[in-house]
Amino acid sequence: MSKLGNLGARLHRGEVGYDFVKNRKIWYGISILITITAILGLAVRGLNMGIEFQGGAVFTTPKHMSTSVSQAETYAQDASGHDAIVQKLGDGSLRIQIAGIDTGKSDQIKDALSKDLKVNSEQINADLVGPSWGQQIANKAWQGLAIFMILVVIYLAIAFEWRMALAALVALIHDITITTGIYALVGFEVTPGTVIGLLTILGYSLYDTVVVFDSLKEQTKDITRQSRWTYSDVANRSINGTLVRSINTTVVALLPVAGLLFIGGGVLGAGMLNDISLSLFVGLAAGAYSSIFIATPLVADLKEREPQMKALRKRVLAKRAQAAAQGEPVAAESDESSFGDEPEEPAVVGPRNQPASRNRGRGRPSGKRR
Amino acid sequence: MSWPPPGPTGAERPEREYEKVAAPKKGRSAGAQSKPWRSLALILIAIVALTGGMFASGNTTPRLGIDLAGGTSITLRAVPERGQESAINKANMDTAVNIMERRVNGLGVSEAEVQTQGNDNIIVNIPKGTNSKQAREQVGTTAKLYFRPVLATEVSGGAAASPSPSASSSGKAGDKATDKTGDKATSTGSATPSATATKQGRAVTDGLKADATPSAGGTTSPKASTTPKASTSPAPSASGGTSNDATAKLQAQYAALDCSKKDVRATAGKGVKPTDPTVACGQNSQGLWQKYVLGPAAVDGTDVKKAQAVFNTQNASGWTVTMEFTSKGAKKFADITGKLAQNQSPQNQFAIVLDGDVVSDPYVSQALTGGNAEISGRFTQEQAQSLANMLSYGALPLTFKEDSVTTVTAALGGDQLHAGLIAGAIGLALVVLYLVVYYRGLAMIAVASLLVSAILTYVIMSLLGPAIGFALNLPAVCGAIVAIGITADSFIVFFERIRDELREGRSLRPAVERGWPRARRTILVSDFVSFLAAAVLFIVTVGKVQGFAFTLGLTTLLDVVVVFLFTKPLMTILARGKFFGRGHSWSGLDPRRLGVTPPLRRTRRPSGPAAGPVETKEA
Numbered sequence: 001m002s003k004l005g006n007l008g009a010r011l012h013r014g015e016v017g018y019d020f021v022k023n024r025k026i027w028y029g030i031s032i033l034i035t036i037t038a039i040l041g042l043a044v045r046g047l048n049m050g051i052e053f054q055g056g057a058v059f060t061t062p063k064h065m066s067t068s069v070s071q072a073e074t075y076a077q078d079a080s081g082h083d084a085i086v087q088k089l090g091d092g093s094l095r096i097q098i099a100g101i102d103t104g105k106s107d108q109i110k111d112a113l114s115k116d117l118k119v120n121s122e123q124i125n126a127d128l129v130g131p132s133w134g135q136q137i138a139n140k141a142w143q144g145l146a147i148f149m150i151l152v153v154i155y156l157a158i159a160f161e162w163r164m165a166l167a168a169l170v171a172l173i174h175d176i177t178i179t180t181g182i183y184a185l186v187g188f189e190v191t192p193g194t195v196i197g198l199l200t201i202l203g204y205s206l207y208d209t210v211v212v213f214d215s216l217k218e219q220t221k222d223i224t225r226q227s228r229w230t231y232s233d234v235a236n237r238s239i240n241g242t243l244v245r246s247i248n249t250t251v252v253a254l255l256p257v258a259g260l261l262f263i264g265g266g267v268l269g270a271g272m273l274n275d276i277s278l279s280l281f282v283g284l285a286a287g288a289y290s291s292i293f294i295a296t297p298l299v300a301d302l303k304e305r306e307p308q309m310k311a312l313r314k315r316v317l318a319k320r321a322q323a324a325a326q327g328e329p330v331a332a333e334s335d336e337s338s339f340g341d342e343p344e345e346p347a348v349v350g351p352r353n354q355p356a357s358r359n360r361g362r363g364r365p366s367g368k369r370r
Numbered sequence: 371m372s373w374p375p376p377g378p379t380g381a382e383r384p385e386r387e388y389e390k391v392a393a394p395k396k397g398r399s400a401g402a403q404s405k406p407w408r409s410l411a412l413i414l415i416a417i418v419a420l421t422g423g424m425f426a427s428g429n430t431t432p433r434l435g436i437d438l439a440g441g442t443s444i445t446l447r448a449v450p451e452r453g454q455e456s457a458i459n460k461a462n463m464d465t466a467v468n469i470m471e472r473r474v475n476g477l478g479v480s481e482a483e484v485q486t487q488g489n490d491n492i493i494v495n496i497p498k499g500t501n502s503k504q505a506r507e508q509v510g511t512t513a514k515l516y517f518r519p520v521l522a523t524e525v526s527g528g529a530a531a532s533p534s535p536s537a538s539s540s541g542k543a544g545d546k547a548t549d550k551t552g553d554k555a556t557s558t559g560s561a562t563p564s565a566t567a568t569k570q571g572r573a574v575t576d577g578l579k580a581d582a583t584p585s586a587g588g589t590t591s592p593k594a595s596t597t598p599k600a601s602t603s604p605a606p607s608a609s610g611g612t613s614n615d616a617t618a619k620l621q622a623q624y625a626a627l628d629c630s631k632k633d634v635r636a637t638a639g640k641g642v643k644p645t646d647p648t649v650a651c652g653q654n655s656q657g658l659w660q661k662y663v664l665g666p667a668a669v670d671g672t673d674v675k676k677a678q679a680v681f682n683t684q685n686a687s688g689w690t691v692t693m694e695f696t697s698k699g700a701k702k703f704a705d706i707t708g709k710l711a712q713n714q715s716p717q718n719q720f721a722i723v724l725d726g727d728v729v730s731d732p733y734v735s736q737a738l739t740g741g742n743a744e745i746s747g748r749f750t751q752e753q754a755q756s757l758a759n760m761l762s763y764g765a766l767p768l769t770f771k772e773d774s775v776t777t778v779t780a781a782l783g784g785d786q787l788h789a790g791l792i793a794g795a796i797g798l799a800l801v802v803l804y805l806v807v808y809y810r811g812l813a814m815i816a817v818a819s820l821l822v823s824a825i826l827t828y829v830i831m832s833l834l835g836p837a838i839g840f841a842l843n844l845p846a847v848c849g850a851i852v853a854i855g856i857t858a859d860s861f862i863v864f865f866e867r868i869r870d871e872l873r874e875g876r877s878l879r880p881a882v883e884r885g886w887p888r889a890r891r892t893i894l895v896s897d898f899v900s901f902l903a904a905a906v907l908f909i910v911t912v913g914k915v916q917g918f919a920f921t922l923g924l925t926t927l928l929d930v931v932v933v934f935l936f937t938k939p940l941m942t943i944l945a946r947g948k949f950f951g952r953g954h955s956w957s958g959l960d961p962r963r964l965g966v967t968p969p970l971r972r973t974r975r976p977s978g979p980a981a982g983p984v985e986t987k988e989a
Binding site: 052060062063106122123124125126127128129130132133136137140141143144147148151152155156159192193195196199200202203204206207210211214215218241242244245248249251252253254255256257258259260262263272273276277280 | 859
């Protein structure tokens with residue numbers, strides 16, 4: 001802990017840190033790349049929709065079946081007249097999926113199966129789904145998503161400001177796209193459980209973002225009344241200041257989900273637990289990434305377009321230039337060069353990277369400050 | 371960290387300046403910090419009270435959903451008829467739910483629950499141990515409502531039946547008549563309330579023409595009490611008018627029918643074609659079972675356009691049910707009432723038969739031609755409404771489609787519950803481990819808070835089972851496990867704030883008090899977002915998603931409660947103690963371990979460019 005604690009302290013003081021805002025273009029680029037890959041994956045491979053979305057039946061037999069998978073497949077095909085997919089789960093039970101059958105016919109199939117497999121039909125779990133059920137869940141989920149996004153944008157616009165609301169929304173869409181993209185690329189089956197997990201990401205992804213924004217809002221309260229830091233500098237400091245918390249939160253959120261995934265995937269083999277936790281796991285990871293690398297830099301970007309912030313930036317840069325002229329060549333140069341190169345670019349100067357050099361410079365009694 | 375206002379600040383120590391600006395004014399006056407014991411006592415009392423309530427109510431475990439307890443869950447979706455999309459509304463759905471509940475529970479399942487979800491879904495949960503196939507058939511088929519003429523009727527089953535000796539003359543002995551035939555087909559006048567003592571026999575009045583017909587009062591009581599004739603026997607049942615064989619068979623069925631037996635009731639008169647005469651059961655106002663021989667259906671349930679419970683203020687007949695027929699229905703109804711009105715009791719009655727059960731058997735005293743009719747009797751509001759609902763069901767322009775049927779055996783349900791619990795335990799253990807490693811002593815506060823949160827969640831879930839029908843299903847368990855993260859995060863936000871304050875060079879007690887208001891705001895804002903997500907999901911979605919959203923919302927709320935009433939006060943109290951207050955190296959608040967080394971601080975801090983307050987002073 002002591003190391004981490006120290007890291008936390010140094011992050012807090014700004015002795016160490018990563019200039020998220022300065023390097024935002026790299027991260028934007030990475031995110032855009034991932035997003036494009038995700039969209040391509042969705043377009044080309046499509047999602048592997050589970051039986052719930054096509055209509056059909058899933059039968060699960062009791063544990064420890066001696067029947068082989070291929071044998072069960074034959075039984076199921078004979079009984080239903082449709083293709084069947086049979087999996088053997090971790091506990092030795094068989095999961096038989098038959099797509100495209102009518103819910104009405106299922107009892108018949110179940111009876112036939114129980115006879116073939118020599119189990120009591122009362123011991124077979126059956127999940128029968130009409131063809132429109134999954135679609136309905138998905139539609140409602142989309143509807144919920146839309147309503148939630150509108151509400152949350154309104155809320156964030158009131159609690160913070162519209163720029164933050166917009167950035168949070170972008171981050172949210174980013175997370176969801178990435179998650180669904182991964183589902184498409186890897187070919188995980190999409191079930192109602194997946195949809196639940198995906199919807200939960202909504203709350204979580206924003207939860208994380210909101211904490212960073214909260215700190216940002218607090219730190220920038222009186223930003224125009226000083227001329228030492230630009231908005232981007234402060235934004236960067238907010239991210240670094242809440243970094244420890246962000247990491248802790250993500251770890252703490254992922255641990256229980258990992259527990260679920262382990263039990264759901266490893267022990268039960270398949271089912272609701274597995275589906276929910278898998279999409280949660282992917283989504284949470286994406287959410288932690290986006291709140292740090294996307295949402296806040298985006299706010300800084302937007303914010304730097306404000307006339308006030310532009311003026312501030314000018315003041316800050318002028319001051320730094322002046323300071324440089326007075327004998328802080330290292331820091332000032334880098335400041336100036338970046339300013340000169342990309343005058344339209346907001347906030348290229350993060351305090352994070354420079355502190356090291358500046359510290360060294362200032363640690364000596366330069367007489368400048370007292 | 372806010373910017374210190376520019377000004378002559380050089381003289382002051384940086385921390386002081388910082389404090390002045392940073393600590394929101396409200397924070398200081400917050401009651402919790404001055405009276406931490408009070409908050410702790412409050413939450414303790416709440417826990418004890420809730421737990422006490424839980425034990426007192428006898429629901430010491432949360433009700434389990436079908437996927438954990440085993441059973442069958444059926445999701446039905448209402449499909450409106452073409453051009454009647456507006457038919458999917460709350461009233462119609464509620465009617466459908468009532469009907470389905472009747473049917474499923476009519477199978478002898480007492481625990482089955484039927485509820486609407488979202489706009490157009492009905493969920494039917496049938497616990498294990500019942501014939502799920504039969505239940506599905508019951509739920510899946512459309513309800514059949516018919517108006518059939520009564521050919522004969524009597525109280526059925528042991529003790530109740532006074533008339534049994536006169537079985538042949540069955541109909542109704544005098545006493546029975548009063549019991550049962552009370553209803554009248556009179557005009558609204560319904561002058562004889564006394565006669566109509568019972569619920570079951572009811573008068574159908576031609577609502578519109580009401581006053582025109584004087585017959586009302588007169589007819590009722592005499593008829594009811596006197597008519598020995600009708601009783602002759604069901605056999606003659608001329609109206610039924612089928613072959614002798616059939617009649618005899620029906621007769622035998624009728625004689626054998628014992629409506630007081632549940633399983634008999636469940637099968638009696640089921641699956642009979644509407645054009646055939648049949649036998650059926652119904653319950654009269656005394657709660658006694660009554661058996662009937664009924665003629666072929668005269669009017670179809672779909673001929674009813676509308677039925678409503680109305681409080682009749684005009685003639686003090688109290689709650690009545692008005693029916694409006696379609697034009698076709700009106701004609702049929704006029705025909706049958708015209709015929710019935712000429713008969714003697716009980717053959718002047720018609721039975722309203724829903725799914726083979728007689729739900730009402732009003733008698734008719736005249737032909738009712740207007741297309742409107744009113745059933746009066748001594749209804750309570752509830753009875754009238756329930757009858758109106760049943761009548762409307764025939765008119766519901768809805769059919770129900772099975773969207774999903776899940777059958778879970780008790781074995782699998784148990785396994786899933788088990789797996790969920792283990793997953794939760796593992797998750798919790800990992801979180802605790804992480805917290806201990808990272809926060810050391812502080813983790814104890816976090817763990818205690820998690821524990822309080824867990825107890826509250828458990829108790830409230832147990833209590834919500836009977837209260838609002840909450841059932842813990844697998845997604846809900848997932849929601850609870852995921853919520854461990856959200857709850858723990860609040861503590862992390864708080865602890866990190868305190869540590870930040872410590873790093874500013876403060877001692878623990880002020881650090882706690884200053885860190886809190888800011889942590890509080892962050893916690894509230896982020897919990898609000900989380901709660902919003904849960905609420906939207908709960909309202910918009912159906913089925914399993916809803917269970918998940920509910921748990922998530924509940925735990926988010928509890929998180930706020932616990933942080934405010936437990937974690938913060940506990941922190942305040944412990945900050946006064948030695949272990950934390952002096953920053954024991956295992957407390958997680960040791961200044962040195964946090965990188966705050968007072969001697970160094972002086973020299974180092976000002977040099978840190980990020981130490982905003984100090985730096986900006988010169989700005």
